[in-house]
């Protein structure tokens with residue numbers, strides 16, 4: 001049985017885990033009623049969360065979506081899948097996040113409470129900025145970048161696609177981090193980093 005509606009006003013939150021519930025909270029804070037929301041998940045056994053129905057991916061029939069999964073590769077796969085089902089990406093910005101006047105969230109962006117995104121920042125498609133993250137002026141986040149809670153990304157930094165910065169990690173100003181590199185929790189990145197690395201520690205070094 002289909003659990004949602006072809007109503008284009010319906011927003012599908014893809015992923016009903018912890019982040020899914022955090023995103024649900026952001027939509028509630030924005031004033032969305034439960035009837036305008038659907039959670040989409042392959043695995044969770046529940047059929048409802050806080051009054052919002054949970055459906056399987058193959059049950060979606062139309063509307064908008066935002067992917068509530070932190071892993072960039074999984075998020076990329078799920079985004080393409082939802083577009084294949086005819087859904088259109090949307091973004092969500094918690095009302096208690098602060099975005100400079102010239103910052104524009106693009107399709108699929110997710111920005112949680114306490115985030116501060118400074119002037120001149122470019123948010124690529126499907127980027128995620130979690131609780132209490134700071135993004136400094138003129139920084140560029142390419143698509144599918146994920147900034148986990150408390151991360152601090154300084155000014156004029158470039159994070160290539162699918163980079164993840166772990167909780168409470170810092171990236172110093174003007175640096176570039178290559179695609180798909182993972183910065184471990186608490187690390188301080190003081191040098192440019194190539195693609196496809198896991199870096200940890202202070203100063204951050206590639207994990208052996």
Ligand SMILES: CC(C)(COP(=O)(O)OP(=O)(O)OC[C@H]1O[C@@H](n2cnc3c(N)ncnc32)[C@H](O)[C@@H]1OP(=O)(O)O)[C@@H](O)C(=O)NCCC(=O)NCCS
Pocket residue numbers: 148149165166167168182183184185186187198199200201207
């Ligand atoms: C860096 C990271 C990706 C490594 O994950 P992993 O490959 O599963 O690593 P493991 O847990 O197997 O640990 C491997 C080694 O790295 C060390 N290590 C793991 N994360 C580390 C970190 N952030 N800083 C320093 N050392 C770390 C472990 O202590 C372990 O060392 P040991 O072999 O001497 O015991 C992960 O630990 C991390 O920091 N992820 C970010 C988590 C985060 O921000 N979560 C927020 C959720 S809201």
